[in-house]
Amino acid sequence: MTAIHPSAQIAEGASIGAGVRIGPFCAIGPEAVIEDGAELVSHVVVDGATRIGAGAKVLPFASIGTPPQDTKYKGEPTRCELGARSLVREGVTIHRASVGGGGVTRVGAGCMLMAQAHVAHDCILGDGVILANNVMLGGHVHVGDGAFLGGGAAVHQTVRIGRLAMVSGLAGVTNDIPPFGYVFGLPARLVGFNKVGxxxxxxxxxxxxxxxxxxxxxxxxxxxxxxxxxxxxxxxxxxxxxxxxxxxxxxxxxxRQLVRPGRMTAPELGGVDEENGEGQ
Structure with a gap:
């Protein structure tokens, strides 16, 4: 059964599916759609024309669908989507699109966005993407299915990250990463490929x-x-x-240009095979 805490604020016009659970002090805007079985644990904001997919779970203090951090944005109608069964952890921000992109910010199905990650306007994330803590995606970034971005990685706007690519923690990504590529460093350099993935x-x-x-x-x-x-x-x-x-x-x-190749020195290797540059 649908369960909505008395302290939650659900605006008139919002669509709430079957089996949805909305916890204390959540705020749901009038254009929001919360699909069947989704759960907003507490203190979650869902704003604008935002769709939360079936079975998705959003933890406290996350904000989804709020306006983009774009000085050109003047309140035009744009959208935001969170895919089915995705998990959004504490403090994550996902902004709706600007008018300069495709009109939608989209996070695919089965994704995991860890605490304090940021998904900017017009980003498109495929299915099964994992953003570790404090990952920052600039506007218009595209991330392919199954990609993994390590904690604190920062990605410049308009960068594309290919399917099953792997980005090390604290990397600074300013150029496109090909599918299966493993990048490391600031600026990020291509040091191998995601063999294990x-x-x-x-x-x-x-x-x-x-x-x-x-x-x-x-x-x-x-x-x-x-x-x-x-x-x-x-x-x-x-x-x-x-x-x-x-x-x-x-x-x-x-x-953007393609990321340049590089090589990791021995103390930096961590989970990477030095000879073959194979991400773990």
Missing amino acids: LLRRGASRDQLRTLRLANALLFKDPGEFAARLQQAAERWPDEPLVQEIIAFIRDPDRR
Whole structure:
């Protein structure tokens, strides 16, 4: 059964689904939609044209759908969406879109946003994304399915982060990260690929060997990058992981440069294989 605490403020016009639980001192705006089975634990603000997906859970002092931190925004109608079964921890902020983007800020299904993470206007997060504590996403950032961003990482506006990419804690990301890439440092540098994440999602050992060769060709070998990119496309035409990286790089809508390759020194390695740069 739906359970709403007497101290919660639900504006007229808000849509509350079946089995929703809304705890003490939550504030729900008139355009909000809270889908079946969602839970707002306490002191949660849901503002604007915001949809909270079925089974999502939002912990205290999170704020979802509030206006963007954009001086050009003058109250135009834009939206915010939190996907089904996503978990939003304490103090997270997710702002609705500005008029300069696609009109929606979207967090996909099954995501986990840890305490104090910030998702700015017009960001698009795929399914299964994890933002650790205090991650900061600037406006218009796109994050692919299954990507992981470590605590305190800061991502510049309009950056794209590919599927299953891995960003180390405290990294400063100013350029695009290809799918499966592992980046480290300030500014962030590409130091390997997310081997463990790929294995957990069914990639074969043969695919990983091919991906290692492709990464070496694209990001370590000498020569003009465009020529190496074409060489990789022709050498592995039937390998979907390699082709996904190539398509990401060739995307005509890309607005930022590709992250530059680098190398981690021994004291910095942590959970990364020094020889192969394989994220853990």
